[in-house]
Amino acid sequence: MYKLETKDSDYMAIVTTHECGRNCPFCIDKYRGRKEYISLDDVERALDFACDLKVKDIFLTGGEPTNHPLIVEIARIVKARGFNLVMTTNYENPFVMECLDGIVDSFNVSYYGQKELPSQKDFKSDITLSTIIWQDRFPTQKDLDEFIDKYEKEYYLKFSTLNSANDWCRERKYVDYLDNLPNSKYVYAFEFYPAQIYRNHVIMRADLPHIENDVSPWVMFPNGEIANSWTRKEEKRMELKKWIMM
16 A cells, blocks of 8 residues: 655665556656566565665566566565565556465556456455546546545545656646645655645645655666666766767
């Protein structure tokens, strides 16, 4: 289950692959589509690194992590090392998710309007249904309330507004009625990021300024690179070179 008190220093993300069967315009994976798969040796190396940092949680993410041919073995390795294991998935591979049931502690299932969803009663693992709020998807508070009414009895729900990953997101990320939701309160999630509690559900407000900080979660990419950023070193070098040449 999503925990509001989780800190960036509490977890490490392992990007198992950048491959994904969807092409969401709001995707934060800058490298999506690359057919790279993390090796088991690099997973072990990431876990050694996490142990040294006294990290509590491992997030398996992507791309779509269930596209990794060894994802079940990866999950077993993580659990054998004693970590709490969270996986973000778009549920494009239901059978793989079923194979991971009871190994993964919590699934963060991205909802994008799919007609079929995993049923919590069929799973031992906890399931969080995570969705993004923008004007076209939830035009009014009534639309948001109807979604909550439909799903809150079965799932823990988590919402977020659009990030600033690209121009498409920046043009749509502000949803005016969120600031006027009745009986809601503002808090900080992951220590530094503004969030809103509405009807006991978290709305991550990526459209609001966050507290500047020097703490970032550690990430291992499929090529084995470890960084405290969601940007690979190769891209940082290219950005620096471009800036120098300006």
